[in-house]
Amino acid sequence: MRVLIQLRPSPDVVAAVADPGATATTADVADGLPGVALDHSFTPVAVPRPVPATGGDPLSLNQALTFSLAAEDATVMVRGEISDDELSTRLTLLPALHRDVVGVFADPVIEPNPTCGGDGPVGDWHDVERLLDVAGLGAEGMDGSGVALAVLDTGINTAHVTGRLGRDLTLDATRSWNPDGVHGTPGGFPVDHGSMCAFDALIAAPRATLLDLPVLLSRRPGGSALDGMLSDAVAAFAHLRTVLEAQPAGSRALVITNSWGSFSPRWDFPVGHPGNYSDNPAHPFNLIVSSLEQAGADVLFAAGNCGRECRDSRCAYPDRPITGANSHPGVLSIGGVDTAGERVGYSSQGPGRLTSRKPDICSYTHFSGSGAFGDREPDSGTSAACPVAAGVVAAVRTVWPASRLAPAQLRTLLRRTADDRSDVGFDFDYGYGVIDASGVISSLRRRAARVA
Amino acid sequence: MVLVTVRLAPRATLEQAMRRLKLSEKDVDTGYGLVLIDPGEDLYGLRVSEAAARRIDPSAGGGPYADPRIEPYGPPD
Numbered sequence: 001m002r003v004l005i006q007l008r009p010s011p012d013v014v015a016a017v018a019d020p021g022a023t024a025t026t027a028d029v030a031d032g033l034p035g036v037a038l039d040h041s042f043t044p045v046a047v048p049r050p051v052p053a054t055g056g057d058p059l060s061l062n063q064a065l066t067f068s069l070a071a072e073d074a075t076v077m078v079r080g081e082i083s084d085d086e087l088s089t090r091l092t093l094l095p096a097l098h099r100d101v102v103g104v105f106a107d108p109v110i111e112p113n114p115t116c117g118g119d120g121p122v123g124d125w126h127d128v129e130r131l132l133d134v135a136g137l138g139a140e141g142m143d144g145s146g147v148a149l150a151v152l153d154t155g156i157n158t159a160h161v162t163g164r165l166g167r168d169l170t171l172d173a174t175r176s177w178n179p180d181g182v183h184g185t186p187g188g189f190p191v192d193h194g195s196m197c198a199f200d201a202l203i204a205a206p207r208a209t210l211l212d213l214p215v216l217l218s219r220r221p222g223g224s225a226l227d228g229m230l231s232d233a234v235a236a237f238a239h240l241r242t243v244l245e246a247q248p249a250g251s252r253a254l255v256i257t258n259s260w261g262s263f264s265p266r267w268d269f270p271v272g273h274p275g276n277y278s279d280n281p282a283h284p285f286n287l288i289v290s291s292l293e294q295a296g297a298d299v300l301f302a303a304g305n306c307g308r309e310c311r312d313s314r315c316a317y318p319d320r321p322i323t324g325a326n327s328h329p330g331v332l333s334i335g336g337v338d339t340a341g342e343r344v345g346y347s348s349q350g351p352g353r354l355t356s357r358k359p360d361i362c363s364y365t366h367f368s369g370s371g372a373f374g375d376r377e378p379d380s381g382t383s384a385a386c387p388v389a390a391g392v393v394a395a396v397r398t399v400w401p402a403s404r405l406a407p408a409q410l411r412t413l414l415r416r417t418a419d420d421r422s423d424v425g426f427d428f429d430y431g432y433g434v435i436d437a438s439g440v441i442s443s444l445r446r447r448a449a450r451v452a
Numbered sequence: 453m454v455l456v457t458v459r460l461a462p463r464a465t466l467e468q469a470m471r472r473l474k475l476s477e478k479d480v481d482t483g484y485g486l487v488l489i490d491p492g493e494d495l496y497g498l499r500v501s502e503a504a505a506r507r508i509d510p511s512a513g514g515g516p517y518a519d520p521r522i523e524p525y526g527p528p529d
Contacts, residue, residue: 117528154524180483193524216524231455231484231499231519238487260522267520275454275517283517284455284489284497291490305528312528346528373527381526 001427002081002107005033006047007100011071018046018069026078034097035082035090037424042079049073075102084428085356114345115338116310121368121378123339125203128364131339132204132392133437140441142395144205147253148175148243149394151387152236153260155189155214156198164199164370169210176212177239179232186212191372196379197259197387199370204391204437205398208255211243216260230262230277230285237288244295252296253397257390259302259383261326264316278323279353286325286354293330296402298410300390301326302382303335303359309345320353327352332393332411335359335431336385338366341419343429347382350428359431360411361418363389389414392437400444417443453481453499456508456515457489460496469498473513479504 007030008014016024029044048067056063068074082090082104095101115122129135137143158171176186189195189212198210213236218228237256244254262268262277269276277283281290293299305312306321315321326333327350336347344366352358362385369379378384396410405413415432417439426432458469466486470476481499489495500508505516 180485193526196526216522228522229519230522231453231481231487231497233522234455234489234497235484235487238489241488241491259526260524262520262522264521267518269516269518275515277518277520284457284495284515287495288489291492302525305525310528314523314529377527379526381524381528383524383526386525 001084001087002079004105004107005030005036005078005080006075006102006105007078008075008102009100014046014074014076015071017044017076018071018074029076030078030100033080033094035086036080039079039081045077047075047077049075079107081422081424083424083426085426114309114342115366116345117312117380119366120376121366123367125367125369127339128203128367128388131364133441134204136441137204137395137437140399142398144208144391144394145398147205147208147255147394147397148172148211149201149205149208149390150211150213150240150254150256151194151197151201152213152215152233152256152258153194153197154192154216155184155194156187156210156212157189157191157195158187160191160195160372161199161202161370165202167206169202170207171210171212175243177236179215179218179228179235182214182217184214189214193259193372193383196370196372196384197257199372200379200384201257201387201391201394203388205394208391208394234285234288237292240297241292241295244292244297250401250403252402254297255390255394255397256297256299257387258300259381259386261302261304262324263314266316281354283324286328289325289328290330293407296407298393298397298407299331300386300393301331301333302386303333304348305346305381306348307344307346308349312346320351321348322350322352322358324354327354327358329355332361332389332414333359334382334386334389335362336365336382337362337434339364341434357426361389361414361431361433361435363435389435392435392440396440396444413440413443453519454502454505454516455497455519456500456505456513456517457495457497458513459494462494464496466498469496473508475500475504
């Protein structure tokens with residue numbers, strides 16, 4: 001979090017800061033505040049002291065005041081950043097550890113309104129191809145060939161996706177799976193959210209083999225037209241474990257993209273109840289996610305569309321909207337940025353409920369792509385960001401199966417190489433940063449050289 | 453309906469789960485069946501009515517667990 005830190009250094013330093021003819025720097029005023037990454041490009045600012053009239057209340061700003069920039073009265077403001085997950089500790093400790101610290105204040109980002117739902121597309125999928133260095137991935141042989149990429153969603157319409165991509169795709173009907181009561185042929189479902197996800201996954205992994213698992217089409221009691229029940233996802237993951245275990249142990253490669261979640265605590269047991277899902281790692285779905293990840297699958301979940309700036313109207317969690325498996329320690333939780341690299345306002349912020357440090361990374365969304373919702377409608381939501389990232393993971397798996405690079409190692413690699421959008425590593429807006437395929441390629445080259 | 457869990461031998465069937473939990477077909481979502489959750493623990497899951505879940509002996513099965521509605525994360529409104 002960006003912060004402004006108010007200090008009361010020695011009067012000569014205050015005088016130097018207040019003097020427009022002098023050039024006091026942040027280092028002159030405040031070097032070595034523990035846990036604070038100081039912004040040395042920021043010129044310290046002298047803050048005048050409000051002085052009430054004689055006999056006035058020294059603590060009230062609601063009275064006639066004069067303001068003193070005298071060296072013995074004024075304070076100095078510098079700018080810095082504190083890691084989000086250390087914020088409360090640092091705020092408590094700073095004044096105790098550094099006697100000059102008077103106060104620490106939020107320094108909110110002032111910027112144009114972020115991209116929100118209903119806004120037009122920002123760039124198109126060819127921009128995403130460029131940003132993901134798909135040509136570079138392809139040159140390394142990382143195109144998804146032979147990698148199973150499971151799309152758990154509303155079903156895929158292959159005719160639509162191939163038409164929009166302008167190239168063929170591979171979908172394996174044998175290893176696809178329908179929930180009980182869902183009828184339809186893999187790849188033959190109506191054009192909807194699932195087709196968007198399939199299209200977006202194939203941007204970085206054009207030769208991946210899609211598996212179609214329309215879990216959001218469930219007609220199980222309690223469901224509706226375009227949602228499902230978590231139990232269908234449990235069953236889908238159980239099916240995918242058979243898919244994974246049927247692969248030779250030395251070349252396992254299964255990527256699972258999940259652009260869905262639970263919007264409301266209304267459908268869940270309360271937090272603290274042993275049967276709760278949102279905050280409970282012992283829930284059967286969270287267990288099966290762990291089990292599949294340990295068996296070698298890469299599991300990605302969208303972080304959700306409950307970002308503070310323009311949250312989806314369905315968002316009903318009052319805080320910490322990255323819930324359940326979307327915040328699981330064994331998955332990559334994907335936030336969204338537009339093709340300008342700016343976080344979209346609806347992308348859910350951490351901390352997560354099962355793991356605090358969520359989202360893990362951000363990927364691209366809100367671009368003109370599949371046209372699944374109409375020619376002029378963008379592929380949007382963290383729903384699009386998740387399969388875009390899953391495509392990068394599938395591309396990597398072409399050359400680096402789980403036996404060579406375990407899912408946990410690949411997650412670490414993606415976090416470490418992400419384009420950091422803050423000064424201190426992780427933050428709850430962008431996670432570790434924006435996915436950087438070029439950085440991944442370089443890192444894997446070094447790793448390959450070490451292994452050789 | 454809710455999810456419950458039960459530990460059974462490898463390659464267990466729904467009928468075996470129902471016997472262990474003392475449930476009848478009307479208590480259970482038979483279309484959903486029996487799902488292997490964790491092969492390392494021989495842990496299975498099934499979908500049952502809330503009333504049936506309340507009758508299950510805690511020494512025989514785990515739960516009940518929530519089976520919340522899930523929805524696509526897009527497009528945002």
